[in-house]
Amino acid sequence: MNKPIVEVDKLSKLYKLGDIGTSSLRDSVESWWAGLRGERHKLIARRAKDRLIASERMGPTPDTFWSLKDISFNVQKGEVIGILGRNGAGKSTLLKILSRITEPTKGRAIVRGRVVSLLEVGTGFHPELTGRENVFLNGAILGMKRTEIARKFDEIVEFAEVGPFIDTPVKRYSSGMYVRLAFAVAAHLEPDVLMVDEVLAVGDAAFQKKCLGKMSEVRNQYGRTVFFVSHNMGAIRSLCETAVLIDNGRLVMHDTPQNVISHYLSSAVSKDSESEGQIFWDTETEPPPGSDEIFLRGIRITNGDEKPQSLFEADQAIRVEIHYQVQTRLRGARFKLSVMTQEGEIAFVATDHLFQSEVLTPGAYRTVCNIPGGLLNRRTYIIGISCEIPGERSLIAQGEYLSFTISGAGNQASHYPETWPGAVCPRIEWNVEKLELDELTQRKLEEAALD
Amino acid sequence: MSHSATPENYEIVIEPNRGWMRIDWRSLWEYRDLLLLFVRREFVSKYKQTILGPAWFVLNPLLTAAVFAVFFGRVAKIPTDGIPPGLFYLCGLLAWSYFSQVVTTGAATFQAHTGLFSKVYFPRLTVPLSVVISTLCAFALQLITFFGFFLYYKLCVPEASGLRPTWHVILLPLLLVQTAALSLGVTLWMTAATVKYRDLMHLNQFIMQLWMYATPVIYPLSQMPVKLTWLAWINPMCAVEEAFRLSLLGRGTLHPGYVVSSIVVTLLIFYSGVLFYQRIERTIADIA
Numbered sequence: 001m002n003k004p005i006v007e008v009d010k011l012s013k014l015y016k017l018g019d020i021g022t023s024s025l026r027d028s029v030e031s032w033w034a035g036l037r038g039e040r041h042k043l044i045a046r047r048a049k050d051r052l053i054a055s056e057r058m059g060p061t062p063d064t065f066w067s068l069k070d071i072s073f074n075v076q077k078g079e080v081i082g083i084l085g086r087n088g089a090g091k092s093t094l095l096k097i098l099s100r101i102t103e104p105t106k107g108r109a110i111v112r113g114r115v116v117s118l119l120e121v122g123t124g125f126h127p128e129l130t131g132r133e134n135v136f137l138n139g140a141i142l143g144m145k146r147t148e149i150a151r152k153f154d155e156i157v158e159f160a161e162v163g164p165f166i167d168t169p170v171k172r173y174s175s176g177m178y179v180r181l182a183f184a185v186a187a188h189l190e191p192d193v194l195m196v197d198e199v200l201a202v203g204d205a206a207f208q209k210k211c212l213g214k215m216s217e218v219r220n221q222y223g224r225t226v227f228f229v230s231h232n233m234g235a236i237r238s239l240c241e242t243a244v245l246i247d248n249g250r251l252v253m254h255d256t257p258q259n260v261i262s263h264y265l266s267s268a269v270s271k272d273s274e275s276e277g278q279i280f281w282d283t284e285t286e287p288p289p290g291s292d293e294i295f296l297r298g299i300r301i302t303n304g305d306e307k308p309q310s311l312f313e314a315d316q317a318i319r320v321e322i323h324y325q326v327q328t329r330l331r332g333a334r335f336k337l338s339v340m341t342q343e344g345e346i347a348f349v350a351t352d353h354l355f356q357s358e359v360l361t362p363g364a365y366r367t368v369c370n371i372p373g374g375l376l377n378r379r380t381y382i383i384g385i386s387c388e389i390p391g392e393r394s395l396i397a398q399g400e401y402l403s404f405t406i407s408g409a410g411n412q413a414s415h416y417p418e419t420w421p422g423a424v425c426p427r428i429e430w431n432v433e434k435l436e437l438d439e440l441t442q443r444k445l446e447e448a449a450l451d
Numbered sequence: 452m453s454h455s456a457t458p459e460n461y462e463i464v465i466e467p468n469r470g471w472m473r474i475d476w477r478s479l480w481e482y483r484d485l486l487l488l489f490v491r492r493e494f495v496s497k498y499k500q501t502i503l504g505p506a507w508f509v510l511n512p513l514l515t516a517a518v519f520a521v522f523f524g525r526v527a528k529i530p531t532d533g534i535p536p537g538l539f540y541l542c543g544l545l546a547w548s549y550f551s552q553v554v555t556t557g558a559a560t561f562q563a564h565t566g567l568f569s570k571v572y573f574p575r576l577t578v579p580l581s582v583v584i585s586t587l588c589a590f591a592l593q594l595i596t597f598f599g600f601f602l603y604y605k606l607c608v609p610e611a612s613g614l615r616p617t618w619h620v621i622l623l624p625l626l627l628v629q630t631a632a633l634s635l636g637v638t639l640w641m642t643a644a645t646v647k648y649r650d651l652m653h654l655n656q657f658i659m660q661l662w663m664y665a666t667p668v669i670y671p672l673s674q675m676p677v678k679l680t681w682l683a684w685i686n687p688m689c690a691v692e693e694a695f696r697l698s699l700l701g702r703g704t705l706h707p708g709y710v711v712s713s714i715v716v717t718l719l720i721f722y723s724g725v726l727f728y729q730r731i732e733r734t735i736a737d738i739a
Contacts, residue, residue, distance in 0.1 A: 101572050103466075103734065108465060108467075109464075112461060112463075
């Protein structure tokens with residue numbers, strides 16, 4: 001009776017490098033010819049050069065690598081489990097296997113119930129069809145019966161706030177409406193297991209809040225199991241009961257969200273910042289964060305001069321430089337800098353939105369944020385960067401890249417030996433003065449002193 | 452809870468290479484609503500934003516038949532078993548255009564859905580199956596057109612007066628099922644092979660053209676050179692074409708051996724196609 005709803009047992013997935021799997025006829029002929037002449041190993045070595053892979057992920061042959069390796073864990077019915085890990089750690093592969101989009105190479109998983117995955121919202125939306133038709137089509141693709149969709153139709157339309165446009169082809173929708181409708185369909189499904197991946201990276205703040213609300217409703221009211229992959233640590237902490245951390249295809253940790261988040265943040269950063277205070281991607285050897293449209297070249301933190309550093313006095317201003325490359329013309333993009341504590345609590349988020357031109361033309365850019373001195377507390381912070389077109393789409397998914405530590409004098413906390421609470425500790429002016437007292441009070445005080 | 456029709460012992464086991472040897476009819480049935488929506492979308496999207504709309508389903512074979520009548524009938528003077536050329540080609544195109552339409556649109560539809568395959572699970576067979584079913588609508592329209600022309604020829608053209616459907620016509624639905632199974636099998640073979648080797652995308656059309664000339668569409672089976680009769684044994688469409696003519700117009704020669712081999716080859720192509728497709732489909736998300 002109390003079997004876990006999801007059992008994952010030594011799940012592994014092997015991927016081929018390079019043009020994954022698609023062999024053109026030429027490739028096949030080439031490898032056949034190479035095999036004929038006994039030069040196969042040379043060919044494999046040449047193809048493997050396409051990408052660099054951490055040695056622990058190397059597969060049995062040089063042109064393969066483990067996207068997932070021996071992952072095992074159980075999830076109980078009604079549990080909401082957060083999945084954390086850096087980009088490319090294998091989170092999406094895990095969800096894809098569990099939702100039967102792709103099959104594992106080794107191991108097995110048992111899922112006791114209907115699964116619906118939202119790997120990307122709006123899957124199967126057809127631009128020519130109206131909102132109404134798409135709701136039915138999308139619902140059916142996600143495994144709902146027609147009667148089920150019909151019953152929930154009004155609720156879905158209301159949730160998506162697209163009422164008057166429901167009979168308009170979705171190609172005329174704004175991207176915000178599109179996403180809202182897509183999420184609404186998905187949110188009203190009644191699966192036993194729901195898998196959510198980065199869905200909340202889109203939509204405006206109010207809608208995101210609504211989605212989070214819907215998710216906790218799904219958990220509380222219907223007792224559904226939810227797999228939740230997100231970079232929103234706050235959401236993971238407040239929604240999830242447990243969390244797993246996946247790194248390099250392996251399960252590193254399965255614990256409370258709080259512990260997993262701290263571990264993730266400290267490990268994510270220490271790994272990347274080989275030289276303290278800066279990180280630059282060598283596009284030759286590894287894909288930088290971003291997309292075809294825009295990608296990060298590097299991040300550097302300094303105290304104003306060119307030298308990167310990671311230790312700051314509390315009263316020093318901190319200069320965060322973000323270097324990036326724009327590949328296509330972009331309108332309305334903005335960078336967001338999140339400064340988080342090691343526990344994943346957000347101290348503040350800042351954006352360059354109002355300080356830059358509306359249109360970015362292709363080229364290399366640098367955006368600089370000056371965090372004033374005397375603002376932060378005496379502790380270690382983590383810097384997260386993301387880029388998006390507000391309300392439309394995410395361009396560079398949020399990633400945590402660098403950490404820095406505030407110490408020494410300069411803010412009020414530095415006068416005390418104990419750790420001062422708070423994500424920030426701004427230098428706030430106090431004014432203490434001795435007040436001139438009126439005669440009556442003066443006399444009362446003197447009498448009291450005489451007694 | 453209002454819904455939650457999930458039975459207690461519902462269990463999905465996810466393992467490598469599981470179950471591609473059998474056809475999962477149960478999950479296809481569970482997703483029947485999706486299948487119907489795909490069918491509808493396939494049918495509607497074909498003529499949406501065209502001026503003549505569904506009339507194209509009728510016009511297309513008519514125009515093809517007219518072109519055939521001019522080039523193969525008048526110019527090349529290929530004999531037609533005594534059937535007026537227009538009627539002969541129209542009849543020949545019934546089964547053939549169904550077959551070729553399923554195969555060509557099937558491959559294209561699959562390409563259009565690969566993005567979807569990498570994001571959400573549903574029985575992958577629904578996509579090609581929806582093409583097989585939606586093309587049936589086109590076939591029905593074409594059949595009606597054919598009967599219209601048949602009546603016209605019978606009443607107005609003296610040499611057509613002797614043509615009449617034979618009792619075989621009651622086998623027409625079975626014949627159609629065979630054609631559907633065959634076209635599905637070929638579609639699955641082609642899509643699966645195209646996924647593996649993109650180059651084949653360009654070859655598919657060429658293959659279909661060759662196949663048409665290897666099938667008695669523009670000539671009767673009786674005109675097939677003796678040296679090439681082996682084609683009639685291995686090409687299941689030969690017997691299908693001739694059976695269509697025999698049952699609808701009462702003309703044609705059908706060796707029972709052809710029929711049997713046609714059915715056997717159809718079953719082979721169908722089943723192997725499904726297996727190959729299901730084998731490829733398991734990892735399609737990694738490729739797309």
